Amino acid sequence: MSASPERPEIVVVSPLKEWTCSACGDTDAGWLTMDDGGPLCLSCADLAHLTFLGAGDAALTRRARKYSRLSAVVVRFSRGRKRYERQGVLVEEPALEQAEAECLADEDARLRRRQRERERRAVEDADFERELANEIGRLFPGCPPDCAREIASHTSRRGSGRVGRTASARALDPTAITLAVAAAARHRESEYDDLLMAGVDRSQARERVRATVGSVLEAWRTPQG
């Protein structure tokens, strides 16, 4: 099941029933991961920036996981077979892109990639994404533009399948933006993902990178000269 059994595997569950996130209280939060304190939505578990790659292409999956610093396995319980079945993996977008690039020699992979891009475009809301990126730039003028775009893109992709306008308004709130930018700073500018991947407890990992993330946010609040 796993390429490297000595590495602890983060498991994400595609739930059969409604559930409530033990951290944010969201009752319609999609996939979950089990934490000591109960189930967590992917945002609260700091996994929401990852991209889903469905099972079915073993070579692509293996490569994407290899290049992804942080990855998780997605499972769903089958009532018929009475066991959890693997749905795919969550990996970092650049890792998936690199893996796809290597698999592109294979014509089938090229077709699947086109299909995934079509699906991705279908759920993207370009206007909202631009607005959100602008708002991030206004609050965090020192945040690298590609980082702001990435945050906006993840947020719009995550919100679009669900509630459109309500989610959009919520995402444009300065508090929500600050949380999203802090999450990005943790993933990009600190060793947080490595700590999580090494099996370090989430709250402990957050504590260890708190100072780093704090000074990154402080720097991003001022325009870079």
Ligand SMILES: [Zn+2]
């Ligand atoms: Zn949550």
